[in-house]
Amino acid sequence: RPARDSRPGPHSPxxxxxxxxxxxxxxxxxxxxERAIEEGADALExxxxxxxxxxxxxxxxxxxxxxxxxxxxxxxxxLSDLAALDFGSWKGQAADAELPDRDAASVLTLERLxxxxxxxxxPVSLAIETKHPTRWAGxxxxxxxxxxxxxxxxxxxxxxxxPAPVRIMSFSARSLHRVRAAAPGLPTVYLTQFLSPRLRDxxxxxxxxxxxxxxxxxxxxxxxxxxxHRAGHRVHVWTVNEPADVDLCVRLGxxxxxxxxxxxxxxxLGRT
Ligand code: G3P
Ligand code: CA
Numbered sequence: 001r002p003a004r005d006s007r008p009g010p011h012s013p014x015x016x017x018x019x020x021x022x023x024x025x026x027x028x029x030x031x032x033x034e035r036a037i038e039e040g041a042d043a044l045e046x047x048x049x050x051x052x053x054x055x056x057x058x059x060x061x062x063x064x065x066x067x068x069x070x071x072x073x074x075x076x077x078x079l080s081d082l083a084a085l086d087f088g089s090w091k092g093q094a095a096d097a098e099l100p101d102r103d104a105a106s107v108l109t110l111e112r113l114x115x116x117x118x119x120x121x122x123p124v125s126l127a128i129e130t131k132h133p134t135r136w137a138g139x140x141x142x143x144x145x146x147x148x149x150x151x152x153x154x155x156x157x158x159x160x161x162x163p164a165p166v167r168i169m170s171f172s173a174r175s176l177h178r179v180r181a182a183a184p185g186l187p188t189v190y191l192t193q194f195l196s197p198r199l200r201d202x203x204x205x206x207x208x209x210x211x212x213x214x215x216x217x218x219x220x221x222x223x224x225x226x227x228x229h230r231a232g233h234r235v236h237v238w239t240v241n242e243p244a245d246v247d248l249c250v251r252l253g254x255x256x257x258x259x260x261x262x263x264x265x266x267x268x269l270g271r272t
Contacts, residue, residue, distance in 0.1 A: 013249060014163070014256040015265050016127050017041035018239050019060065023260040026091040027067060028058040030104040033116055040272060041262040042163070043125040044117065045238075048110050048144060049132065053078040056110040056143050062132065066090070068107075075132075082107040110144070114151045126153075127189065127236070127258070129169040130179075141178040144168070148183070156185030169212055169236075173205035180207045189236055195221060202231035210234045210255075215245050218252065225252040243268055 020032025021039055033044055046058040051074060064070045064077070070085040088105025110128070117124050130140050148154040148166060157164045168179045169189035176188040190204050191212040200221075204211055211228050218225060218237050228235050237249055238258035246268050249257050259265045266272045 012269050012271065013254050014042045014236075015040075015262050015269070015271075016043040016045050016236070016256050016258040017262040018045045018258045018260050019047070020044060021260070021262055023241070024263075026088045026105060028060065028108055029087055029106075030108055030112065030116065031088065033108070033113060034104070036262050037116070037120050037124055039263040040266050041124070043127050043167075043256070044113070045127040045129065045169075045258055046108075046110070046113060047129045047131050048140065049074045050140050050143060051079050051082060052076055054139075054143065055079040056140070056147065057082060058108040058110060058113060060131070079107070079109070110147060114147065114153070118151065123163070123165070125163055126166045127169055127256075128166060129191070130172065130175045138178050141175060141182065145179070145182050148186075154183045154186060156183075156187060167210065167236075173208070176205060176208055191238070193217065195224070200224065200227075202227035202233065204228075204231075204233055208233075210236055212236045212238060212258075214238060215240045215249075218254070219245065219248065222248070222252060225254060229253065240265070 017036030019027035021035040022032050025032035025035050036044055047060045048056045049059050051057055059074050063073050067090055068085040068087045083106055086105060087107055117126060145154055153166045164187045167187045167189050169191050170176050171191045176190060179186055179188055187210060188208050189210040189212040190208045192199060193214040195217055211233050215237050225235050234255040236256035236258060237254050240246055240249055240257045240259050241261050246265055257265055
């Protein structure tokens, strides 16, 4: 079995809040991440995209239509355009409801998220996913690493047995390659929702040490996790929301569970 990566205990997977505590709160907002930290999540997952004026913002979709009151592609908008939008009210609130704190529901920059983590008062790590890296020919990775260096987070774990403060995840092997070339210490996670023959054999892209399969793959191919472990890889599974899937992940010994429900998962793991 691989060395301990991010496990808070020998049999307990690391709990990663997917887009923040995103079942309860609007995803990728400060509100959702503050809640995940309060609930005890070990790590926060976020997707990053580049604005037209070169800022990294935490937004999942290519367009803002689903999660804000605006329309259009993130890449064609400047940060000030995004900052004028409301990223909170779409989730179960009346359109005219007054939010308690407008800033907390506005677009979240990665820089602000890094500040939040730095001020969390306890170790909270980040799982940052690069979106659309090929279109931007490395700009997302460049900006990301520049920002991480500024926060002293581009070097990887402080000791081999320590959890990594930041992991970079992507469905794009090319994006992970760019990250490793520029910051070899940063652990990378290769996300996948399909099993290629190479993956089925437990082979990841060169240099990647962590597999990030969807929970559907893990459910349908339970032997896959054991194969990855035998190959010396760690396994971080997404998006694990159902109690039966949490149980399955624990039985299979996965190293991290990425979930929209950090509180419920921590409680199921007996950690609250
Ligand atoms: O944590 C990995 C997971 O977030 C990948 O899928 O579409 O939610 O970004 P998606
Ligand atoms: Ca993601």
